[in-house]
Amino acid sequence: MSASLIGRPLPHESARLHVSGKAHYVDDLPQATGTLHAAPGLSTIARGRIRSMDLSAVRAYPGVRAVLTAADIPGDNNCGPILHDDPILADGEIRFYGQPVFVVAAETRDIARQAARLAKIDYETEPPILDMDAAIAAESWVLPPFSMQRGAVDAAFADAPHRLSGSAVLGGQEHFYLEGQISCAQPGDDGTLHVLCSTQHPTEMQQMVAHCLGWRAHRVSVECRRMGGAFGGKESQSAQWACLAALLAVNTGKPVKLRLDRDDDMVATGKRHPYRYQWESAFDDSGRLLGLKLEFAADCGHSADLSGPVNDRTICHVDNAYYLDALALKSLRCKTNRVSNTAFRGFGGPQGMFVIENVIDDIARHLGRDPLDIRRANFYDVEPGARSSTPYGMTVEDNVAPALVAELERDCAYAARRAAIADFNAGSPVLKRGIALTPVKFGISFNATHYNQAGALVHVYTDGSVLVSHGGTEMGQGLYTKVRQIVAHEFGLPFADVRLSSTDTRRVANTSATAASSGTDLNGKAAQAACANIKARLAAFVGELTNGTVAAADVQFADGRVQAPGFDEAFADLVMRAYRARIQLWDAGFYKTPKIHFDPVTKLGRPFFYFAYGAACSEVAIDTLTGESRVLRVDILHDAGRSINPALDIGQIEGGFVQGMGWLTSEELWWRPDGKLMSHAPSTYKIPTASDLPEVFNIRLYDNANVEDSIHRSKAVGEPPFMLALSVYQALRDAVAAALPPGQPLRLDAPATPEAILRALAGGES
């Protein structure tokens, strides 16, 4: 009997196509004759009104075939996924610098872009709100502030032996998916539209396109085979471009492709939310938190987009792995004249965990203790007990953080290295090293319960080959590979006998975004359910063939064969016989995550099916003359449950970590005083390169089967590792602290650019 495909480190199912340039992304697909190319015209002020718009030169430019403005949208001028507050094209009002105002379709992309530059727009400018302080002062919100309290906070503070206050600022992050936003809308012959779209959420694209056209959903289909990266940036924010391509396609009757230029993409699409924080902590001599008052503000940009759920996830992650007894939280959802911020790996969770790690680090430095001791003192109980309830009312039942942290601490020789670093620092006035070990506990499931459902469609053809469709999208994370493994395992077939088709709203309806790390959990289970239906019919058929001597439960699918006591037949032969016997060889599967519920008003419930855990230890060095830093060594132990594919999971861990490291170090968004984003290209916005990969980078999976009945007892792994990079930021704080007088309060803004580090060394605030 061959080994199961579950748990095998198979390469990404498209790896050979990737390396040979044969993998097709939307822009690579053969283009229909007559395809037009689109480019948007973007606003050049941050706030105001359009007094008049002269697009005659744009229209007159040779090769231009259509120019549309808000007035040309037959249906809803909205691409907001939850609230209707996000215009596809500016309708008189300008809300941020770079907002799409009109769109051009032309014979070539160059023509469209050149023509778009010829617009003459007269604006009446208004003073923009460009930061959170201004928004708070003006009480400018995309959603109302939310407060929650647990326990006797005032009493906890009154009785506490120690109290500290602190503040922090945390920058946003550009997704920098290598493939920019793209949609190609193709009119059908019967009043339909097919949209090839690089999106994490085909169903939402279908709905948005239908709404903007004033059509019903069944006239629009959306398809995505793969994306060149997404990271949350193509969850809701692919809609604007899909809608514009669709509007132009319907207007001209021609296929229209809209591929954003990189700079336009960075200016006109939302990013990770920047946050700022203020807190007061109360704690005992051991560093255990007795009370916490925390106010955090998020820069949501000009519209709500997904900011509600993003901020809710922050609320659900300010605890990280720590029990917070008495807690008062206030969440401000600031509306500013900036691009509308959106989903990005971790979805508000990183911003929650960032602040609690700072709270704890401050306590440690105040008490003169190793921050790891204070982290440990605040962990949730391992067995559900007095210290197991999260601020949102869920009991932590699967807590492996203490054990996992202890294992990593031992494996990476934390204590010895901390001592060695102290020695080094004593003899090194210019360079300082620092180390930090931080845990991650991340809740798995969409907070909004209804998103936690998935569908799949499995076809077994009469030659025994299998084709699978599901609602999940492939953005590089390996979802298609894992689902192939799951389906091949179910039928006992080789990997090559199962193929995945593109994700298409015509095959599986009403899908959820591939987001919240849930792709495999949801779609894997749905595909498994579809397989189970087919297998049950085949097993019953075997019962018929053996005149009832074989019970369905005894039929096994393995090694390309279907076997039972006294029965053994090749899978392909059996399905051909089943077909002739008029047995249905295809089926749909459906899955909904059990046990979960969440009240969006009170923010209480059990939003998460389970938690994924991890920990990282990072060692860094800083140059106190320039503020430059390097990450020298990283050790990671991460809980992916019982991994379906360890190679893919380690890839998610490494990639997520490095992406998080970029967020906290070199990736800085910078706006001109008039609201124009100046870090709008890779020349000015610096994601990590190969040389930023730590010299020593040890990654290991933590052996820990999921206690919940997840797909093969695995755990979601897309987002949680991102937050392991908080160890880098904390290690940088440790290095800065080594250069400051003992006990001096430390304020290090994130991202910890050289400038931020030098500022922290000078003891200053931004």
Added chain:
Amino acid sequence: MSERPIQFYFRGAIQSVQGPAPTRTVLQYLREDLQQTGTKEGCAEGDCGACTVVIGELVGEPGAEELRLRAVNACIQFLPSLDGKALFTVEDLAAGEQLHPVQQALVDRHGSQCGFCTPGFAMSLFALYENQDHCPERDEIDHTLSGNLCRCTGYRPIVDAARDAYALPRRRLDRLPVIAALKTLADLPPLDYLGDGRRSHSPRTLAELAELREQLPNAGMVAGGTDVGLWVTKQGRDLGELILTGAVAELKRIQIGPGRLEIGAGATLTDAFAALTAFEPQWAELARRFASTPVKNAGTLGGNVANGSPIGDSMPALIALGARIVLQRGATTREMALEDFYLDYQKTALAPGEFVRALVLDAPAAGLQRHFRSYKVAKRLDQDISAVACGLAVHVDDEGCIRRARLAFGGMAATPKRAAAAEAALLGRPWDAAAVRRAMDALGSDFAPFTDVRASSAYRLSVAANLLQRFWLETSGAADAPVRLAALAPIAPEDQP
């Protein structure tokens, strides 16, 4: 007059492209004209590497020509720059179903996730693999990949794949047919054509270039195209008539004489920096961190200097070393100190009809000890534009007294600029802590830097001063511990579990 097409070696044969717009990019040609979509567009500005292709050129003396293969960014290479060269893309790597070793190693190591950047990585690794027989060290890999961004993997599997490719059975490009084709192309007349209403000239000799430049003082000059390319792809500028200098062999010449180095303006940054590092070993770090490998392979030292950007990285170090710039108009040349070339923001001493011919450096004067360092401070180690760059040189006599000082900074003013007050604060003093302190304080009167996306004015000023401190610590022997991160000892293997 019938004009000859652009001709180059591609997919095993000489290809001809008749009269394209001179600013049509190699990437547009591949993707839009040929539907060869393996090469991707990630940024269209030469900063992400998704479009990386490999260019083959003949180098060496007639009769002993060799094929030189280098990775460049197709997104900012104009199509006429391909004339006479060979082009290789990701589609060229595999032999049928048999992947190239760099491709196979990427698969085996799980080096692709979304896969969009992967063809570019494969091409950068292919160039390394073809150019180097031994398995590369980590820093060689990092340098090779300095122009390739990956947002998914975190690079570890790609770095591993770079090494693993060498463990697979060796495969080499069959160079002979390429060399034969390029020799044939070398016999063609210079490329000079009208495309899309714009004339493009690609002279072959210095004399032709000089004559054209005099006749066409307003024509756009394109050397490596790593900056000019963006004027087209990002700003949509009409460059009008173009003179491409890339085919002028004399302009690429690097002459190393006793105590003297002359670098032709058309020498690529890769070649120029190799010569500069040999001439002055302290160039090594700048050579490593300047831009990316594909940009250095296409861009030229003359282009970097001639653009006169306040943030060009090579100029501060060149100025500190006392480099002179050679300008030519017609048959006449003139020389000036490089610092005198820069008049104001993006304004140089270049006269109409004149072009940058070369840069000249002399060895330090005898009798004085020269301390020289070049530093670059940016948000990222590789391929980042400096917040502050500097070239710092002091010449100390036998008494330990500073006799000459050249402290040049980029990112601090509208042009690359010497810090006159800081230099004055050093002259005649011993190279000691007090002198450095005076120079650091004086910098405040030398510069009032700007605040922009890279750094604030205050940061630039304090870091510029601190770099003087670092310079002193490094060259005076005053420090007994490392004073910059690059000098940190690597983490010992025994530290690894």
